[in-house]
Amino acid sequence: MSTGTSSASSSASTPVSTSSVDNILFATYVLVSLASVVGAFCIYRLIASAARYIRRLTCLNNDTQMYFRMPNIWFGRVKKHLIYAPLFRSRHMQELQLLGRWGIGVLPTRFQTIFLTLVIGMNVALCTTGIEWSQAGTPNMLDHLRNRAGTLAVANLIPLVIMGGRNNPLIQCLKISFDTFNLVHRWFGRIIVIEAVVHTVSFTVKAVKLAGWKGIQADLQSSKLIISGFIGTVGFIFIILHSSAILRHAFYETFLHMHILVVILVFGALYIHLEGLQQLIYVQITIAAWATERGVRLALMIYRNAGRGGSLATIEPLAGDAIRVTIKMARPWNYQPGQYMFLTLPSIGLWTSHPFSVAWSDTEERLDYEKGLAMNRQDILALQQTTVSAVIRRRDGFTNALYKKAEKAQGRLTMTALVEGPYGGLHSLRSYGSVLIFAGGVGITHQVGYIRDLVVGFSNGTVATRRVTLVWIIQSPEHLEWIRPWMTSILALDKRRDILKIQLFVTRPRATKEIHSPSATVQMFPGRPNIDTLVGMECEAQVGAMGVSVCGTGALADDVRMAVRKRQGVSNIDFVEESYSW
Numbered sequence: 374m375s376t377g378t379s380s381a382s383s384s385a386s387t388p389v390s391t392s393s394v395d396n397i398l399f400a401t402y403v404l405v406s407l408a409s410v411v412g413a414f415c416i417y418r419l420i421a422s423a424a425r426y427i428r429r430l431t432c433l434n435n436d437t438q439m440y441f442r443m444p445n446i447w448f449g450r451v452k453k454h455l456i457y458a459p460l461f462r463s464r465h466m467q468e469l470q471l472l473g474r475w476g477i478g479v480l481p482t483r484f485q486t487i488f489l490t491l492v493i494g495m496n497v498a499l500c501t502t503g504i505e506w507s508q509a510g511t512p513n514m515l516d517h518l519r520n521r522a523g524t525l526a527v528a529n530l531i532p533l534v535i536m537g538g539r540n541n542p543l544i545q546c547l548k549i550s551f552d553t554f555n556l557v558h559r560w561f562g563r564i565i566v567i568e569a570v571v572h573t574v575s576f577t578v579k580a581v582k583l584a585g586w587k588g589i590q591a592d593l594q595s596s597k598l599i600i601s602g603f604i605g606t607v608g609f610i611f612i613i614l615h616s617s618a619i620l621r622h623a624f625y626e627t628f629l630h631m632h633i634l635v636v637i638l639v640f641g642a643l644y645i646h647l648e649g650l651q652q653l654i655y656v657q658i659t660i661a662a663w664a665t666e667r668g669v670r671l672a673l674m675i676y677r678n679a680g681r682g683g684s685l686a687t688i689e690p691l692a693g694d695a696i697r698v699t700i701k702m703a704r705p706w707n708y709q710p711g712q713y714m715f716l717t718l719p720s721i722g723l724w725t726s727h728p729f730s731v732a733w734s735d736t737e738e739r740l741d742y743e744k745g746l747a748m749n750r751q752d753i754l755a756l757q758q759t760t761v762s763a764v765i766r767r768r769d770g771f772t773n774a775l776y777k778k779a780e781k782a783q784g785r786l787t788m789t790a791l792v793e794g795p796y797g798g799l800h801s802l803r804s805y806g807s808v809l810i811f812a813g814g815v816g817i818t819h820q821v822g823y824i825r826d827l828v829v830g831f832s833n834g835t836v837a838t839r840r841v842t843l844v845w846i847i848q849s850p851e852h853l854e855w856i857r858p859w860m861t862s863i864l865a866l867d868k869r870r871d872i873l874k875i876q877l878f879v880t881r882p883r884a885t886k887e888i889h890s891p892s893a894t895v896q897m898f899p900g901r902p903n904i905d906t907l908v909g910m911e912c913e914a915q916v917g918a919m920g921v922s923v924c925g926t927g928a929l930a931d932d933v934r935m936a937v938r939k940r941q942g943v944s945n946i947d948f949v950e951e952s953y954s955w
Contacts, residue, residue: 395503395521396521396524396525397524397651397652399499399502399524399525400524400525400527400528400652400655401528402495402499403495403496403499403525403528403529404528404531404532406495407492411543411546411547414547414549415546415547418546418547418548422548425801425804426804428804428837428918429803429804429837431837432804432806432917433834433836433837434834435837435917436839436916437917438837438839438916438917438918439917441806441917441945442806442915442916442917442918442944442945443945444941444942444943444944444945444946449941449942449943449945452938452941452947452948453938453941453942455483455484455487456484457482457934457937457938457941457948458482458483458484458938459480459483459931459934460480460481460482460483460486461480463931463932463934464480465479465480465481465482465930465931465934466479466926466927466928466930466931466934466950466952467479467926467927467928467931468927475618475622475623476618476619476622477617477618477619478618479927481556485553485556485557488557489557489560492560492561493560493564496525496529496564496568499521499525500518500521500522500525500568500571503521504517504518504521505517510578512579512582512583515575515578515579516575518575519571519572519575519576519579522568522572522575523568523569523572523652524652524655525568526565526568526572527643527652527655527656527659528652528655529561529564529568530565530643530655530656530659531655531658531662532561533558533561533562533659534659534662534666535662536554536555536557536558536561537554537555537558538662538663539551539666539670539793539796540666540669540670540673541554541666544796544799545799548800549799550797550799550951550952551796551953552952559616562612562616563613565609566609566610566612566613569605569606569609570606570609570610572606573602573603573606576602577589597645598645598646601643601645601646602642604638604639604642605639605642605643605646608635608636608638609639611635612632612635612636612639615628615631615632616628616632626722626725626771629725640659640663643656644656644657644660670793673793673794674717674791674792674793677702677703677704677706677791677792677793677794678702678703678704678790678791678792679703680703680704681703681704682703683703683789683790684700684701684702684703684789684790684791684792685787685788685790686698686699686700686701686716686718686787686788686789686790687699687700687701687786687787688775688779688782688785688786688787688788689784689785689786690776690780691764691855692849692851692852692854693851693852693854693855694766694776695764695765695815695852696764696765696767696776696779697762697763697764697765697855698716698729698762698765699760699761700716700760700761700762700790700792701758701759702758702759702760702761702792704759705736705758705759706734706759706761706795707795708731708759708761708795708822709795709798709822710798710802710822710823710825710826711797711798711799711800711819711822711951712730712731712794712796712797712798712822713728713729713730713731713794713795713797713819713953714728714729714761714793714794714795715727715728715729715792715793715794716728716729716763716790716791716792716793717792717793718775718788718789718790718791719789719791720788721771721774721775721778721788722771722774722775726791726793727771727772728796729763729765729818730763730819730924730951731762731763731794731795731818731822732762732763732764732817732818732819732821732822732856732859733762733821733825733859734759734760734761734822735759735760736757736758736759737757737758737760761792762859763818764815764817764818764855766814766815800922800949802823802827802920802922803826803827803830803835803836803837803838804836804837804918805838805917805918805919805920806837806838806839806840806915806916806917806918806919807838807839807840807841807842807911807914807915807917807918807919808823808827808840808841808842808919808920808921808922809842809844809907809908809911809919809920809921809922810823810824810841810842810843810844810923811844811846811904811921811922811923811924811925811929812843812844812845812846812923812924812925813845813846813923813924813925813929814846814847814848814852816923816924816926816929816951817845817855817924818855819924819951820843820845820922820924821856821859821860821863823922824841824843825859825862825863825866827841827872827873828841828863828868828872828873829866831868831871832867832869837917837918839872839916840872840874840911840914840916841872841874842873842875842876843873843874843875844876844902844907845875845876845877845878846902846925846929847877847878847879847880848879848880848881849879849881849882850879850882850887850888850897853877864895873894874894874895874896875894875895876896876897876898876902876907877895877896877897877898878899878902879897879898879899879900880900880901882899885899904929904932904933904935904936905932905935905936905939907936908921908933908936908937908940909936909940912940912943912944912946915944915946917945918945918946918947919945919946919947920947920949921933921936921937921946921947921948921949922949922950922951923948923949923950923951924951927952930952933948933950934948934950
């Protein structure tokens, strides 16, 4: 048994020099290839941002903007068949259902699928190239396969961790949403698990041949190398199993805590497993990236909420199973349309945080400032207090508990809040002559900020926009109360009637008399809108380039996407989708 044990252990730790060099080289190929893709995207985003900036400046005093209405035929085809295209026909954000009850995720776009296929293909090619397949099952071949798969697995941990972080610097650099990075994060996780299993199976097959199962059993009891490797592989498998969409959606908070704990366990096991080997550097970089991202989150939360009495949230129950949350921030917040925050209410959800769109932000004067007249910029900032607001629809878990507490209070409820952010705000609509905005239900919270920004910009002459149309689909007229104070402010803005048109579609009116249009610029209709017809009508009256934004259900987003794709090459029209999945 002792001979078997030493043979099994040595089979895991004895490197083959040429193979070891190849493994590190191949792992470098993975990282360099990904870095090259990031670099190419950065160049594309810089060019696109410069073009939009020039377009906005050019159109500030141009009410027709005919030049920018004309489409680029070639790029229109790329957008229609690649960038905006779902994997198959029209379904992308509408979640796939198992037995009509459990969500199992969404289909990627065609462009996302191509990228993921290339990543998977690259890993398969690098994992299999140079392996002596003609000598399948021999110790030398198993050694090479084991080392190759293990090296690629730990190298892939670096992009895995970077893409899974809220403070991923690539989000702002590439203007790619966290939602997309989260999709890629999950696929990298699957690749790593497969490579880890190949690594473990290759070792096991060779070890069984040399020492039998008793030798492996003895190693699991005595060898730090084997024990840590076994823990790492089991941890990877557990992570992939408990990260399925069904379990994530049903038990999100449990999933999140288990995910973090098992990740820490796996990192520790890998560190021990690779101690003294070249591949340890990948684990060290991964741990450093993960710890840095967590540290940045903690630092931002402390900065945003510490001092000046902290951040306080006022909770107000609304009709239609919704809650309006208004937070007086401890420190100023430079709000941009499209931003979201992670909100922690310790009295409701302890330390758990949840993402919500920032629907509105205001700045008011602090009443507790005691230094008198402001003498410099620092004093002026100290006098100001930022408030951010969100509308939260009642679901399960945290939102259900919050709604019940607010309802029980029978009025406004104030509690301590911790806000992390801001995140998002990736897209600006200021360079478009025409903007068509779709919102479904509580998705209006993402769009209100854009509407105010464009109307104020039109009044001040700082945007290219000349037409803004909001299409808001709600189930009942009582849902109008969710944003009534903010919409009242927007409707009172200077020159609002010259630019903004609002169309409200009520899908479940209780009576016909509930459907009435207050004015020619604010109209209400029963039933669901014909998305394709609405997009077509706006294209006919289009001024300059058109931006179409949607935030709502997956079915609504897919319908808007299809309508925009149909008009590529006919009109200069861009599609902006806001979604957040977990």
